[in-house]
Amino acid sequence: MSVQQALIDYSLRLADNANVLGHRFCEWSGKGPMLEEDLALSNLGLDLLGQARSFYSYAAELKGDGCTEDDLAFLRDANEYKNLLLVEMPNGDFAVTMLRHLLFSAYYLPFFVALSQSNDKTLAAIAAKAEREMAYHLRHSAEWVIRLGDGTEDSLKRMQDAIMVLWPYTGEMFESDEIDQQLVDAGVAIDPESLREQWHATINEVFQRAGLVEPESVWMQTGGRTGVHTEHLGFMLAEMQFLQRSYPGAEW
Amino acid sequence: MYTQALNDKDPSPAEDTIEDPVLAERFQSRIDQELRIEANDWMPAAYRRTLQRQIAQHAHSEVIGMQPEGNWLTRAPTLKRKAILLAKIQDEAGHGLYLYSAAETLGISREEMESQLLTGKARYSSIFNYPTLNWADMGAIGWLVDGAAIMNQVPLCRCSYGPYARAMVRVCKEESFHQRQGYDIMTQMAKGTAAQKAMAQDALNRTWWPSIMMFGPHDSDSSHSEQSMAWKIKRFSNDDLRQKFINATVPQAEYLGLTIPDPDLKFNEETGNWESGPIDWDEFKQVLAGNGPCNHLRLSTRQRAVAEGEWVREAAAAHAAKQSARATNKEEAA
Ligand SMILES: [Fe+2]
Numbered sequence: 176m177s178v179q180q181a182l183i184d185y186s187l188r189l190a191d192n193a194n195v196l197g198h199r200f201c202e203w204s205g206k207g208p209m210l211e212e213d214l215a216l217s218n219l220g221l222d223l224l225g226q227a228r229s230f231y232s233y234a235a236e237l238k239g240d241g242c243t244e245d246d247l248a249f250l251r252d253a254n255e256y257k258n259l260l261l262v263e264m265p266n267g268d269f270a271v272t273m274l275r276h277l278l279f280s281a282y283y284l285p286f287f288v289a290l291s292q293s294n295d296k297t298l299a300a301i302a303a304k305a306e307r308e309m310a311y312h313l314r315h316s317a318e319w320v321i322r323l324g325d326g327t328e329d330s331l332k333r334m335q336d337a338i339m340v341l342w343p344y345t346g347e348m349f350e351s352d353e354i355d356q357q358l359v360d361a362g363v364a365i366d367p368e369s370l371r372e373q374w375h376a377t378i379n380e381v382f383q384r385a386g387l388v389e390p391e392s393v394w395m396q397t398g399g400r401t402g403v404h405t406e407h408l409g410f411m412l413a414e415m416q417f418l419q420r421s422y423p424g425a426e427w
Numbered sequence: 428m429y430t431q432a433l434n435d436k437d438p439s440p441a442e443d444t445i446e447d448p449v450l451a452e453r454f455q456s457r458i459d460q461e462l463r464i465e466a467n468d469w470m471p472a473a474y475r476r477t478l479q480r481q482i483a484q485h486a487h488s489e490v491i492g493m494q495p496e497g498n499w500l501t502r503a504p505t506l507k508r509k510a511i512l513l514a515k516i517q518d519e520a521g522h523g524l525y526l527y528s529a530a531e532t533l534g535i536s537r538e539e540m541e542s543q544l545l546t547g548k549a550r551y552s553s554i555f556n557y558p559t560l561n562w563a564d565m566g567a568i569g570w571l572v573d574g575a576a577i578m579n580q581v582p583l584c585r586c587s588y589g590p591y592a593r594a595m596v597r598v599c600k601e602e603s604f605h606q607r608q609g610y611d612i613m614t615q616m617a618k619g620t621a622a623q624k625a626m627a628q629d630a631l632n633r634t635w636w637p638s639i640m641m642f643g644p645h646d647s648d649s650s651h652s653e654q655s656m657a658w659k660i661k662r663f664s665n666d667d668l669r670q671k672f673i674n675a676t677v678p679q680a681e682y683l684g685l686t687i688p689d690p691d692l693k694f695n696e697e698t699g700n701w702e703s704g705p706i707d708w709d710e711f712k713q714v715l716a717g718n719g720p721c722n723h724l725r726l727s728t729r730q731r732a733v734a735e736g737e738w739v740r741e742a743a744a745a746h747a748a749k750q751s752a753r754a755t756n757k758e759e760a761a
């Protein structure tokens with residue numbers, strides 16, 4: 176695989192993660208547990224959509240075939256999407272949404288910190304901006320996980336249930352393949368394994384303050400990075416891509 | 428988004444017991460001098476009640492108004508449009524928050540206002556009880572609904588009640604951005620494919636009449652207008668604002684190549700006004716009475732969101748209580 180192709184695939188994975196998770200936050204619009212939180216959930220969604228646009232635009236530029244960010248977001252089918260399974264998991268209740276975001280942002284903050292030093296100037300610039308956003312995402316989701324864990328009996332149970340639902344999707348974040356390796360060697364990408372310790376330390380600390388228990392050993396699900404998704408993604412894309420698919424060639 | 432003259436009857440005029448005439452006169456003379464009334468100033472009970480009701484209705488409209496656009500958020504056709512729409516809906520939630528705060532300065536709690544909304548006791552703008560059926564509705568709402576809101580709200584920036592006037596200054600800045608993005612969607616649709624142009628016309632057909640009803644009943648049928656004018660809560664009559672809106676909008680529709688769904692619409696050379704055909708006030712009354720196409724959906728969606736968030740709010744309160752108990756224990760131990 177050429178470095179160019181690896182870079183396209185790498186950018187697309189990052190774009191898909193942000194796009195799919197950003198869409199999940201759009202689903203929350205108007206449904207937050209209080210208006211103030213509606214504003215916060217929209218902020219998270221806006222940051223992610225912005226990141227998605229930056230990474231898709233970069234992938235489109237690298238492809239150089241005249242495609243646009245929207246072609247990449249709206250005209251690729253589920254098997255072409257390369258996001259982590261974690262981000263396509265349904266919102267569930269507020270506990271699931273906040274835990275999903277804690278698991279994600281505890282990984283993505285150190286990831287963007289490292290990526291902002293990438294040899295690839297564009298990725299480094301996107302990461303530098305995203306790093307500041309992700310620091311807020313981590314703080315916000317960690318605060319909620321602590322509140323809910325240390326709240327009522329009901330909220331504690333919901334948090335613990337959310338952990339059971341989502342934990343099997345955390346292993347995939349640390350996988351790497353030929354695309355990662357090739358770009359790690361070139362000083363462009365980040366070795367996912369190098370983030371594991373910091374991620375785990377963050378989760379540990381939050382769980383401890385929340386009174387939550389990490390599952391012992393859990394079988395880890397995988398597949399998103401190679402296009403083998405959960406059943407949920409197809410429905411999300413059917414909704415997301417409806418207009419672009421139904422009216423090909425229209426400008427919006 | 429939106430204030431609307433809903434023509435409600437004042438619910439408790441009996442509370443207007445005899446007020447100190449000296450205070451009442453001083454109050455009115457401050458208003459006549461265009462001085463602002465602030466939260467701690469003396470004010471007639473009816474002035475307070477009128478504003479409580481108007482600001483709360485306005486806040487509810489912002490919050491319920493998130494739904495018709497939320498309906499298309501997950502189907503937005505480009506990432507840029509999606510981000511703009513998400514930010515717009517977020518702004519409306521923010522407007523709801525400022526307005527609830529402004530109403531709270533008049534001695535009504537947010538909980539009480541929210542419960543009035545959820546139990547169907549409080550009203551919100553009739554416009555949000557119509558469905559959004561195609562993507563061009565996102566354009567029509569921004570262009571016409573936010574546009575009508577701006578006509579209504581710009582004069583409210585000079586409202587006699589300070590906290591409301593100041594909230595409106597902030598809100599109006601954002602509303603004009605909303606209107607521009609809506610018109611931009613309409614422009615794109617109107618110059619697009621035949622299918623897109625048909626969506627744009629369909630959206631205009633459905634949104635036109637409800638949006639001009641947003642200005643409320645004709646002046647001849649509006650029960651509160653005079654008093655609100657004297658108090659400088661209201662600066663222009665419903666019909667004047669409606670006329671201003673129609674005059675501004677007709678050329679915009681022409682520019683888009685879209686037809687306003689009013690066969691009687693005609694230009695009066697003498698007055699320079701675009702005169703509209705008769706408005707279907709029966710429809711307006713039915714929507715206000717709860718019989719619009721989406722009244723039930725809008726309210727039940729809001730009720731469900733609040734109910735589903737109950738455990739979260741309880742947990743947050745329980746955690747806060749535990750935190751402060753821990754802090755107290757620590758202090759005592761020290
Ligand atoms: Fe608004």
Ligand SMILES: [Fe+2]
Binds near residue numbers: 519
């Ligand atoms: Fe608005």
